[in-house]
Structures are given as C-alpha cells and as structure tokens.
Amino acid sequence: MKARGYRLSSSSSERINIDAVESQEFLLRRLVRGDDQVRFESNGFSCHTDSHSDVCVANKSVRIYNKGLTVYVPYDHHHESRVKRIVKPYARQEDETAMKLDSPVQILHGNSTIKPPAAACNFTHNVTAVVFSSKGFTGNVFHEFNEIIIPLFITTIHFRWRLKFVITDFEFWLSRTEPERVSNLDKFAEVVNSCSVMVGVHGAGLTNEIFLPTGAVTVQVVPLAHEWVSTNYFGEPEKSMGVQYLEYKIEPEESSFFDTNGKDHPVITDPESVISKGYYAYKSVYVDGQGLKINLERYKKTLIEAKQILETSTPF
Numbered sequence: 001m002k003a004r005g006y007r008l009s010s011s012s013s014e015r016i017n018i019d020a021v022e023s024q025e026f027l028l029r030r031l032v033r034g035d036d037q038v039r040f041e042s043n044g045f046s047c048h049t050d051s052h053s054d055v056c057v058a059n060k061s062v063r064i065y066n067k068g069l070t071v072y073v074p075y076d077h078h079h080e081s082r083v084k085r086i087v088k089p090y091a092r093q094e095d096e097t098a099m100k101l102d103s104p105v106q107i108l109h110g111n112s113t114i115k116p117p118a119a120a121c122n123f124t125h126n127v128t129a130v131v132f133s134s135k136g137f138t139g140n141v142f143h144e145f146n147e148i149i150i151p152l153f154i155t156t157i158h159f160r161w162r163l164k165f166v167i168t169d170f171e172f173w174l175s176r177t178e179p180e181r182v183s184n185l186d187k188f189a190e191v192v193n194s195c196s197v198m199v200g201v202h203g204a205g206l207t208n209e210i211f212l213p214t215g216a217v218t219v220q221v222v223p224l225a226h227e228w229v230s231t232n233y234f235g236e237p238e239k240s241m242g243v244q245y246l247e248y249k250i251e252p253e254e255s256s257f258f259d260t261n262g263k264d265h266p267v268i269t270d271p272e273s274v275i276s277k278g279y280y281a282y283k284s285v286y287v288d289g290q291g292l293k294i295n296l297e298r299y300k301k302t303l304i305e306a307k308q309i310l311e312t313s314t315p316f
Contacts, residue, residue: 025059053091073109082110090133091151097278102133128163135169141204202230214242217306222249225271225286248302256291
C-alpha cells in the first residue's frame with residue numbers, strides 16, 4: 001500500500017504539486033530502531049521499549065477484538081512460534097501509579113494457530129491504526145499534553161491524515177461553553193497582553209502567562225504541598241519568557257485544613273505521607289479538597305514587591 005509522501009514537480013505556471021511517494025512500511029519502520037527494526041523487516045512485527053513507553057508496530061492487516069482488548073497479528077511463516085505480548089499504551093511507563101489505571105492490551109503474533117474470533121469485523125479500515133490509552137493522569141492538562149498529545153503527535157505526524165486512532169479506557173467528558181470573551185482566543189490574548197501583573201492560585205489558568213508582555217510580573221499563590229508543581233509548571237518556564245515571577249506561599253492558617261483538620265494534622269505537618277500514596281490521593285486532598293483564605297496584610301507585601309519590580313524595570 002502506498003501512503004502519501006512528497007515529490008515536487010513544477011508546471012509552466014510554476015505551481016507546485018505534491019504527490020504521494022512514501023510507502024506505509026517505510027513510515028512504520030521509522031518507529032523502531034536497531035535490532036527491533038531488523039526484526040520488523042524480517043517478520044513484519046516488532047516492539048521497541050524505552051524508559052517512558054512501549055511501541056509495537058505491525059505492517060500486516062491486523063484484527064482488533066474490542067471485548068478482550070486483543071490485537072491479532074498474522075505471520076506467514078508456519079514455523080514461527082506464538083508470541084504473546086502485553087502492553088499498556090500510555091507514555092508514562094516509569095510511573096506505577098499511572099500505569100495501574102491503564103487497561104492492558106494483549107498482542108498475539110505467530111503462526112496460523114492463532115485464531116481471532118470467527119465473527120466478521122464490524123469496521124474495516126485500510127490505514128494505520130494507532131492504539132493508545134486515554135486514562136493515566138488524564139484530566140490534568142499538564143499530563144494530557146506531555147503523556148498523550150505530544151507523544152501522539154511525535155509518533156503519527158509522518159502519517160498525516162492516513163490513520164485511525166483507537167482509544168482504550170475512553171471516558172466521556174462534557175465541557176460547558178464559556179462566555180464569548182473567554183472563548184475568543186484572539187481577544188483574550190489581547191486583554192492579557194495589556195496587563196502588567198497576573199495574579200492567581202496555582203492552576204491551569206496561570207498558563208495564560210504566555211500572553212503577558214515582556215517585563216510583566218506573575219504572582220502565583222502556592223497552596224500547601226504545591227511547592228514542586230508550582231515552581232516547575234509555572235515558575236521555571238517564565239525565566240525563558242521574559243516574565244518576572246513571584247510566589248506567595250500560604251501559611252497553614254490560610255489553608256482550609258487548619259479549620260477542618262487542626263494545626264497538628266498530618267495533611268499540614270506531613271504532606272509527604274499523603275503524597276507517597278500516589279497522585280490521586282494527593283489530588284483528592286491537596287488539589288480538590290483544599291480551600292484558601294488569604295491573609296491580606298501578609299499578601300500585601302508580595303503585591304508591593306511586584307509593584308516595585310515594575311517601577312524599576314524597563315517600560316514595555
């Protein structure tokens with residue numbers, strides 16, 4: 001099967017036509033390396049493993065049995081023994097907590113004794129299928145980008161539109177429409193770009209700092225047990241964006257835990273005891289379960305510092 005690639009030819013009107021020249025097998029072969037590539041060229045199936053992900057590639061027509069999450073890969077050489085491989089198609093293999101949430105996909109590859117279910121396929125496609133899990137830490141924008149969107153883009157960009165996504169662990173998410181002012185990205189970016197200071201509690205909304213002008217200041221309010229994520233998600237990236245960064249780390253008295261749990265409770269005195277239980281335990285307590293009541297007198301000092309930075313910096 002021929003897949004689309006690039007071949008340039010010019011007509012008398014100097015128009016450029018792009019024709020298909022790359023083969024499907026060539027595109028698939030790019031996904032494996034070294035000995036794995038040799039095996040792929042030999043029998044049409046191979047898997048490549050690294051610290052973050054497993055990638056299994058087949059250049060034959062496969063059958064996917066949804067009920068058992070099983071992929072049947074045929075092999076023409078009858079002497080080949082049956083190979084069974086279990087993978088979890090999520091790009092965070094090093095994180096046991098994330099991988100426990102993903103359903104395993106069974107790949108059966110070998111001789112003709114491996115038989116898929118007798119029922120006919122409900123759907124047939126003549127393009128490459130990409131199987132991946134949408135579980136893991138889905139729901140967190142940072143993880144969605146780094147563990148689903150970016151890995152998928154890197155893996156599939158060369159196929160252009162010639163593929164089908166097969167999603168395991170699919171969950172239906174319903175998003176409410178936002179006000180027009182927020183949904184219009186051009187207008188919203190223009191508003192943020194006119195600001196000198198952005199203030200916010202740690203969360204995805206602070207991503208809008210990318211629209212701030214050079215020399216502006218971001219003030220991030222850091223709840224209990226948010227030090228690492230606050231610094232690495234927003235504090236460090238700002239250094240390369242020309243934006244000044246300040247943190248306001250709350251005291252225990254400013255957290256809702258102080259009233260609901262008491263000042264000596266482990267959620268205040270020993271956050272690591274919760275963090276060690278995994279991301280979802282941490283999220284349930286510190287992200288979803290924590291409210292803030294800011295000490296305005298104390299917070300005022302941080303705002304004054306932001307004002308002083310603006311007064312001494314180059315106008316923008």
